Every structure is written in C-alpha cells, then in structure tokens.
Amino acid sequence: MSKVEMTVNGRSVSGDVEDRTLLVHFLREHLGLTGTHVGCDTSQCGACVVHVDGKAVKSCTMLAAQAARAEVTTIEGLAAGGELHPVQAAFKEHHGLQCGFCTPGMIMAAVDMINRHSGKLDEKTVRAELEGNICRCTGYHNIVKAVLAATEQMGGAAKVAAE
Template sequence: MADLTMTVNGRRISGTVEDRTLLVHFLRENQGLTGTHVGCDTSQCGACVVHVDGKAVKSCTMLAAQASGSEVLTIEGLSDGAELHPVQAAFKEHHGLQCGFCTPGMIMAATDMIRRHPEGLDEKTVRAELEGNICRCTGYHNIVKAILAASEAMAGRAKAA
C-alpha cells in the first residue's frame, strides 16, 4: 500500500492506495472523476490525458503513488464552472467531437500544446502533436480546427494582457 497526498482540481486529497493503482483508476474510482477515460491501458489512445504539475500525462502510464505531492488537473477542473475553458468552447463551436469518448483527452492534450506554444500553432504542428490521441469518429478535421481557433483566441488574450 502507498500513502499519497496530492491536489486534484484545486482540492487537496490524501489517502492510501495499492502500489499498483494507476493514476487513471485512482481518479475515476477513488475520486469519482470519470471524465478521464480508460481507452487502451497501453498509452496508445490518449483518452486518459490529464495534467500533472502543468504537463500533459497519459494517466494510464503513471502510478497514483507517482503523482503524490503533485497538482493534478482533469477535464472536470479545466473550467471555472461558470463558463467553458477556451479550448472546450472551441471544441463545441467547431464541432470537434462526435461520440465524445476521446474528447477529454484531446482537450487536455490541446491545452498543454497551446501552453507550450503561446505564440500560436499551425496545422502541421497540431497534427503532429495529436499523434498520441486517437479519435475513431471525426477524422480530426474539426478537432484541428478547434485547436487552431483556441490557440488563436488564447494568443490574442495573452497579447492583450
């Protein structure tokens, strides 16, 4: 068993988990945060992407105990509750989802991608960086369009500030 303490979506939590508990299962089963999806359990699909200490991580490849002492952000914590995060809003506006299974992981990966490229993104970069996220429904066109729109909007906000 492993003792852990972490901050999840701004809330400090402590507990004990089996040593082998993956972060994705801890978030879903222990914390009830089911927006983080289990797709492949092999880090191939990206449905489980969350942020750990500000960086995108496939939570099916990380033990919950490894996240102890960290700040974890899931799709549920991305917006402030009053309005959608700009990436969420762009996915909605540009129809960047169909079944929605991959969407939380895509949004979390996109948010990290935009953070790492504050000057903005181009289509080639977005497509290359999305290689670790699989969508079986949309063909990626609207996902890419949504990420580019969110990147532009967020770069504009940064320049205005």
C-alpha cells in the same frame, strides 16, 4: 497499501491505494472523476490525458504514487467559474467531437500544446502533436479547427494550411 496525497483540480485529496494503482484508476475509482477515460491501458490512445504539474501526462502510464504532492488537473477542473475553458468552448463550437470518448484527452493534450508553443501553432504542428490521441469518429478535421480557433482566442497566432 500506501497513502497518496495530491492536489486535484485545486482541492487537496488523499487516499490509501495499492502501490500498483495507476493515476487514471485513482482519479476514476477513488475520486469519482470519470471524465478521464480508460481507453487502451497501453498509452496508445490518449483518452486518459491529464495535467500533472502543468504538463500533459497519459495517466494510464503513471502510478498514483508518482503523482504524490503534485498538482493534477483533469477535464473536470479545466473550466473555471462555470465557464468553459477556451479549448472546451472551441471543441463545442467547431464540432470537434462526435461520440465524445476521446474528447477529454484531446482537450487536455491541446491545452498543453497551446501552452508549450506559446499560442503559436499551425495546422501541421497540431496534427503532428495530436498523433498520440486517437479519435475513431471525426477524422480530425474539426478537432484541428477547434485547436486553432482556441489558439487564436487565447491570444496566440494560428495558421491554417490551404485546404
């Protein structure tokens, strides 16, 4: 067992975990943050995406010990002051979800994408970058619309290809 300390959603947390404990399991089982989903356990689906030190990470491929002393943000920590994050609001407004299972990972990946591209995104880039996040319900059209709308709302430039 090892003691792991990190900051999760702005709060200092610690816990004793087995060395093989994955970050996703630490978040869900030790901290009760169940918005981060376990989908495939092989890093194929993206349902477990969180931010570690500001970068999107598939938490099913990272040990909790690797996140020691890091700043971790989960879907629960994305909203501030009771207000939805612009990407969360855009997913709601543009119907970028159906069953909701993939939604937390999609949103966390989208926030990272918008940040990395300084808010300058087009439909082709969004579709390419979301390839690591699987949705079995929506066909991605509304997800892409939501990401582009959030990009504009966050002060970026979004371009939609001719439909």
